[in-house]
Amino acid sequence: xxxxxxEAIVLKRPSQLKKYVTIALVIIILWGSARFANFxxxxxxENFHQxxxxxxxxxxxxxxxxxxxxxxxxxxxxxxxxxxxxxxxxVAFPLALLASSNFTENKVINQITRxxxxxxxxxxxxxxxxxxxxxxxSGNFAGVAALFIFSFGLISKLLYESIEAIDQGQVEAIVSxxxxxxxxxRYGIVPQILPQFISYTLYTFEVNVRAAAxxxxxxxxxxxxxxxxxxxxxxxxxxxxxxxxxxVTVLIIxxxxxxxxxxxx
Amino acid sequence: xxxxxxxxxxxxxxxxSLKKTLFYIITxxxxxxxLDSVNYIGVMGTAAATFKAMMKxxxxxxxxxxxxxxxxxxxxAVVETVTIAxxxxxxxxILAIPIALIASQNIVGAKFSKIGKYIIxxxxxxxxxxxxxxxxxxxxxxxxxxxxxxxxxSIGMLGKLFSESIESMDAGVKEAVxxxxxxxxxxxxxxxxPQVSAEFISYTLFRFETNMRAASTLGVVGAGGFGAPLIFAIIALxxxxxxxxxxxxxxxxxxxxLLSGSIRKxxx
Amino acid sequence: xxxxxxxxKTYANGTQALKxxxxxxxxxxxxxxxxLSGAGKSTLLRTVNQIIDVTEGHIYIDNIDVNTFDIxxxxxxxxxxxxTNKGLSIERDKLDLQTIDVTTLKGKQLRKLRKNIGMIFQSxxxxxxxxxxxxxxxxxxxxxxxxxxxxxxxxxxxxxxAYRALKKVDILEKTFGRASxxxxxxxxxxxxxxxxxxxxxxxxxxxxxxxxxxxxTFEVMEFLKKINQEDGVTMIANLHHVDLALxxxxxxxxxxxxEVVYDIPRHGKSDKQIIKDLELVYGRAIGAxxxxxxx
Numbered sequence: 001x002x003x004x005x006x007e008a009i010v011l012k013r014p015s016q017l018k019k020y021v022t023i024a025l026v027i028i029i030l031w032g033s034a035r036f037a038n039f040x041x042x043x044x045x046e047n048f049h050q051x052x053x054x055x056x057x058x059x060x061x062x063x064x065x066x067x068x069x070x071x072x073x074x075x076x077x078x079x080x081x082x083x084x085x086x087x088x089x090x091v092a093f094p095l096a097l098l099a100s101s102n103f104t105e106n107k108v109i110n111q112i113t114r115x116x117x118x119x120x121x122x123x124x125x126x127x128x129x130x131x132x133x134x135x136x137x138s139g140n141f142a143g144v145a146a147l148f149i150f151s152f153g154l155i156s157k158l159l160y161e162s163i164e165a166i167d168q169g170q171v172e173a174i175v176s177x178x179x180x181x182x183x184x185x186r187y188g189i190v191p192q193i194l195p196q197f198i199s200y201t202l203y204t205f206e207v208n209v210r211a212a213a214x215x216x217x218x219x220x221x222x223x224x225x226x227x228x229x230x231x232x233x234x235x236x237x238x239x240x241x242x243x244x245x246x247x248v249t250v251l252i253i254x255x256x257x258x259x260x261x262x263x264x265x
Numbered sequence: 266x267x268x269x270x271x272x273x274x275x276x277x278x279x280x281x282s283l284k285k286t287l288f289y290i291i292t293x294x295x296x297x298x299x300l301d302s303v304n305y306i307g308v309m310g311t312a313a314a315t316f317k318a319m320m321k322x323x324x325x326x327x328x329x330x331x332x333x334x335x336x337x338x339x340x341x342a343v344v345e346t347v348t349i350a351x352x353x354x355x356x357x358x359i360l361a362i363p364i365a366l367i368a369s370q371n372i373v374g375a376k377f378s379k380i381g382k383y384i385i386x387x388x389x390x391x392x393x394x395x396x397x398x399x400x401x402x403x404x405x406x407x408x409x410x411x412x413x414x415x416x417x418x419s420i421g422m423l424g425k426l427f428s429e430s431i432e433s434m435d436a437g438v439k440e441a442v443x444x445x446x447x448x449x450x451x452x453x454x455x456x457x458x459p460q461v462s463a464e465f466i467s468y469t470l471f472r473f474e475t476n477m478r479a480a481s482t483l484g485v486v487g488a489g490g491f492g493a494p495l496i497f498a499i500i501a502l503x504x505x506x507x508x509x510x511x512x513x514x515x516x517x518x519x520x521x522x523l524l525s526g527s528i529r530k531x532x533x
Numbered sequence: 534x535x536x537x538x539x540x541x542k543t544y545a546n547g548t549q550a551l552k553x554x555x556x557x558x559x560x561x562x563x564x565x566x567x568x569l570s571g572a573g574k575s576t577l578l579r580t581v582n583q584i585i586d587v588t589e590g591h592i593y594i595d596n597i598d599v600n601t602f603d604i605x606x607x608x609x610x611x612x613x614x615x616x617t618n619k620g621l622s623i624e625r626d627k628l629d630l631q632t633i634d635v636t637t638l639k640g641k642q643l644r645k646l647r648k649n650i651g652m653i654f655q656s657x658x659x660x661x662x663x664x665x666x667x668x669x670x671x672x673x674x675x676x677x678x679x680x681x682x683x684x685x686x687x688x689x690x691x692x693x694x695a696y697r698a699l700k701k702v703d704i705l706e707k708t709f710g711r712a713s714x715x716x717x718x719x720x721x722x723x724x725x726x727x728x729x730x731x732x733x734x735x736x737x738x739x740x741x742x743x744x745x746x747x748x749x750t751f752e753v754m755e756f757l758k759k760i761n762q763e764d765g766v767t768m769i770a771n772l773h774h775v776d777l778a779l780x781x782x783x784x785x786x787x788x789x790x791x792e793v794v795y796d797i798p799r800h801g802k803s804d805k806q807i808i809k810d811l812e813l814v815y816g817r818a819i820g821a822x823x824x825x826x827x828x
Contacts, residue, residue, distance in 0.1 A: 030355050033348035036408075054402045079299035086296050122518045126482040126492075127511065130499045135315050144303050173658035173724075176582055177731060178647035178675030183682045187671055191662040214394040217485065218496065224394075231398055243395055250390045272696045275706050 058240035066238050070226065070245050077222035078249070080144050080215075081208035088151025089201040095152065096159035102171075103163060103189065114160075120153035125211045129220040143212060143220030150211070151204050158200045159193065166192045202257045209253055213246050315502075322504020330506050331513070339491065339510065343517055346490035349408050349483070350476040353415030358469045361420045365427030371439070372431060372457075385428070389421030393479055397488040408489030415476050415483070422475075426468040430461045470525040477518050534560045534607050534767060535581065535735070540590035542576055542791075550576040552791040554590070560607040560734075563761045563768040565782035567775065569815055573791040574771040578737045581769070582650045583635055583643055591634045594646075599629045602645035604734045606767075615765075648675035651728025651766075655740035657720040661713035665704070665723050668712050669695040672730030691730075698729035702756050718749030725756055729764075736760070738770035742777070747825050750774075754781050775811060776824045779804055787814030 097103045099113040125146050132142035171188035179187065216224020223246060230238035330339050366372050368381030397414035404410050434457065442456040484492020491510055498506040535558040542551040550573045558564055566574050579585040580592060596605040605612045609630055613623050638646055651672075659668050673691045674682045681687060699705050702722040707715065712723065721741060728736050738757065742750040758781050761768045772778050778785050779799070785807065787795030795814050797807065808819050815823075 029351065033351040033355075036344065036348045054399060058399075079301065080303075082295055082299040083303055086292070118519065119515055122478070122515045122522075123511065124478045124482045124514075126485060127495060127514070130485075130496060131319070131507075134499055134502070135312050135319070137312075140303055167656075167658075169654060169656050169658040170660055172584065173652070173654065174671065174674070176584055176647060176650070176652040176737075177671060177727070178644040179671075179682065180641075180644060180679060182679055183674050186683050186685075187660060187663075187674070191660050194662075210390075210392055214392050217394060227395065227398075239395075239398075243391075246392070247387075247390050251386065254386070254390070272693070272700055273705070274696065275708055277709050 054236070057236035058243065060240075061237055062240040062244055063235070063237040064241060066241050067245060070223065070242055073216075073223045073226055074245060074249060076140060077212045077216075077224075078209060078253070080140055080147060080212045080222055081205055084144050084147035084151050084212075085201055085205040085208050088148050088204065089155050089197070091148075092152040092155035092159055093197070095156045096163060097185070099156060099160040100163040102166070102168065103185070117153050117156045120149050121157060123150075125150040126215060126218060129215045130218045133219045138219030138221070140221035143215040143222055146215065146220060147208050147211060151208060154204050154207070155197075155200050159197060162193050162196045163189060199261045202261055206250075206254055206257055209250055213250075318502070319504045319508070322506075323508040325505050326512070327503075327506040327509040331509055339494075339513060342484075342491035342494055342510075343513060345408055346480045346484070346492075347477070347517070347521075349411045349415065349488075349490055350473060350480040352412045353480070354419060354469060354473040354476050356412065356416035357419030357423050357472070358465070360416070361423035361427055362465075364420060364424040365431060368424060368428040369431040371434070371436065378428075381428070382425075385421055385424040387421075388417065389425065391418060391421075393418045393483065394486055397483045397486050401487055406487040406489075411480060411483045411488030411490060414488060415479055418479075419472050419476060423468060423472055427461070427465060430464045430468070431457065434460050467529045470529050474518070474522050474525050477521050481514055481518075534558060534595055534604075536593040536595075537580075538591045538593065540580060540587050540592060542573075542580065542585065543588045550791050551580070551587070554791075554793055556786065556793055556796070558767065558769065560767050561761070561765050563758065563781060563783045564770065564786055565778035565784070566769065566771045566786045566788060567778055567795075567811065567814060568788035572788045574788055575739055576791075577788065578652075578739050578769060578771055581635070581735070581737055582647050582652060583638065584652075587636050590636070592636055593632050593634050595632045596630045597633045597646070599631055599633075600627075602642060602648065604646075604649040605630055606734060606765075644675055648731065649733055650735045650737065651731050651733030652737045652739070653721065653724045653728060653741050655743045657717070657724050657744075659712045659715075659720045659723055659727075661711070663712055664709055665699070665712055665715070666692075666695060666708045668723055669698055669726045669730045672698070672727040675731070694732070695726070695730050698726040699723075701729055701760065702726045716749075717745050718752055721745065721749075721753050722756060725753070725760070729760065733766060735767045735769070738768065740771050740773060742825075743773050750777070750825055757781070774823060774825045775808060775819055776826075779807065787811060789814050789816065 095113060095117065098109055099117065101107070101110050104110060128146035128149055129143055132145045136142045136145070166189060170192065171184055174184045174188040212222045212224075214222075214224045214227070216222040216226065217228050219225065223242065226242055227239060230236075230242065332338070332340075334340055364381065364385060368378050368385055370378040372378070373381070393414050396418055397410055400410040400413040404413065438456045438460055439452055442452045447455065480490050480492075481495075482492050484490035484494070485496050487493060491514070495507065495510045495514075498504075498510065535556075537554045537556040540551055540554040541549070543549045554577065566577065568574050576585055580587050594604060595607065596609045597603070598605065605628075609628075613625060613628075616623055633646075635643075635646060660671070667685065670685075670687050670691060673687060673694065677687065677691070696705070696708070699708055702725050704719060704722050704726065707719065707723075712720065715723065725736075736757070741757070742753050745753060754777055757768060757770070760766045770782075772782075783799050785795070785797055785799060786793060787810075795810060797810070802810070811819055
């Protein structure tokens with residue numbers, strides 16, 4: 001008996017055009033960027049033996065005797081990060097409330113606040129630091145001021161996104177009990193966002209410790225100035241020791257910070 | 266007064282408030298100790314005058330610089346910064362994938378993944394500026410150093426996010442491919458990559474936003490972009506030019522944030 | 534005690550949730566409001582404490598003291614006697630009892646009014662990070678100055694009220710425990726305790742048992758009945774299940790499309806007749822899913 005061949009099922013494939021165009025576009029952008037920036041892999045690979053030499057100068061024999069000199073400015077750097085993060089957090093809290101559409105119903109205030117916060121978040125802290133150095137003179141104050149502004153910008157944004165995501169039911173409950181705006185805040189909102197608030201502040205602190213370490217480059221205090229001097233004078237072994245110590249410090253801080261954050265949940 | 270029944274309360278548990286109070290005390294002490302570093306030397310005598318001059322510069326843009334399309338002009342510097350960010354992010358995204366894989370518990374097991382995580386933390390901790398300095402020492406000043414600095418540093422952050430993505434991925438899909446006989450490469454391409462690629466692209470775009478900001482500052486040490494002209498303008502007290510650059514920076518980064526944000530929303 | 538007069542509510546997006554509602558609720562009743570989802574039950578409930586405002590109409594509550602906004606119910610003399618027996622001193626002459634349209638109240642006056650109206654929700658709305666005791670104490674916020682509420686420092690008298698409330702719902706053993714450790718039914722009991730701590734005269738219950746299993750459902754409903762009968766709290770409850778209404782309510786109100794289409798005292802008709810009548814309210818036959826089940 002002859003089995004009748006089933007008719008082949010022919011499906012029409014949906015157009016893949018959009019996908020190919022996107023991929024092509026991405027490739028062009030990537031390639032164009034590299035060309036524009038004179039980024040040539042060949043050049044880099046050729047120069048890589050130089051890297052070995054430089055790294056050996058930095059880390060092969062770090063200037064351990066220089067280490068004690070590094071500690072005080074390092075502590076200063078940490079202090080700068082602490083002050084700016086905490087002050088930033090304190091200021092960020094009311095700002096985030098103003099920016100949240102569920103706490104502040106006035107849409108105009110929301111948008112204006114968000115706009116201002118956005119501007120402060122967009123300016124890199126080093127640029128802010130340079131401006132403040134020009135105003136206040138070089139030293140820690142400029143650095144702290146710059147990091148403070150960056151901090152409240154960052155924490156506010158993270159915070160208001162959290163505030164808008166809370167369970168409104170708990171807020172409704174406090175309203176129905178006859179609570180005023182502050183009471184609603186205290187019982188309906190704060191308990192829901194407090195762990196996140198602390199977490200964001202710690203994260204900002206981690207970022208600030210790294211940033212503070214380099215702000216000195218523009219004269220804004222901290223250990224950055226030591227980097228600059230050592231590099232300029234080509235004391236690479238000193239650069240190496242500064243990097244190592246900073247590195248270890250940041251690791252420790254990150255560790256403590258993540259432990260605290262884990263304990264918050 | 267009606268006689269109330271005696272209320273028998275349960276035993277009060279050991280107070281958690283001790284831990285909380287300790288936390289607050291430590292925080293406040295740290296804060297007070299840190300204030301020591303904020304040397305308010307008495308704002309420079311010229312501060313007020315400088316501020317006024319800045320404000321004036323803020324409202325009078327440096328049109329010449331803005332329109333100068335040559336290598337020395339602002340548009341070129343902006344484009345250079347953007348390209349540094351693009352290339353740097355791209356490089357890091359590619360390199361972050363294998364690193365993320367070795368840091369993921371569900372790929373290489375608990376022991377190896379710990380090593381991978383340490384490597385990632387180490388890379389993340391290295392300040393970008395220092396990396397930029399190192400790379401300048403290698404390839405000379407200019408954009409390529411910036412790209413490498415951003416690229417290497419971003420591997421840390423992207424590696425961490427990618428590996429978190431991989432670890433929280435639905436194990437079922439991997440099992441499905443393995444159970445019908447797929448080998449490790451096939452599992453990678455048919456199960457893992459499709460699942461996490463959307464998140465990867467999203468994280469990469471987010472990293473790109475951050476790198477735009479970083480690229481602006483790397484120029485300070487000579488790694489290309491408009492960081493260098495900006496610092497020079499500030500040192501030379503050319504407020505007009507300074508704020509022109511700052512405004513352009515804000516506009517550019519905001520536009521890129523918006524663009525990147527809308528693409529990321531579409532991916533979800 | 535509560536009188537809805539031509540109440541209508543249209544939301545900003547154009548949905549008309551209530552159409553010309555006229556309804557009078559008396560002190561001490563246990564009113565069950567039945568109807569399909571989206572019929573307007575939640576909106577109706579929330580207009581009583583003005584969490585949702587009305588587009589048209591009035592809602593009157595009788596015998597409210599204009600100074601403190603305390604509610605004295607349908608029989609103020611009886612209420613005053615009861616309160617005096619409990620130990621509160623009330624100067625009859627100082628009271629100025631009037632009928633007030635709650636839709637006209639705003640700000641501080643509205644908050645004072647809400648002091649007397651308790652509300653419990655389908656999702657309990659307990660603050661999980663706080664202890665059970667702290668949750669119940671939030672029932673006292675309208676009685677305390679803002680600074681006490683912010684700091685969470687309450688007088689012993691308030692705490693005693695909280696303890697008594699917790700005892701009433703049989704959950705004293707959890708007083709100092711964290712609210713997040715409770716089961717659904719326990720959380721709802723804490724919510725009820727919160728309203729008791731409020732010394733609310735009216736309790737609005739928005740689908741209080743919809744998220745609970747059958748056994749816990751009856752447990753919670755029994756507590757509601759208890760406080761309705763023992764403490765005289767006027768109960769207005771949105772319910773999903775017909776048998777709960779039949780078992781606990783003294784009055785059944787049916788809402789359909791934002792209008793009151795059915796209103797009958799519980800014992801006005803036999804169970805079977807009521808179930809048949811409800812077909813009009815639901816627009817369909819009453820089936821098994823409208824019943825919690827045997828217990």
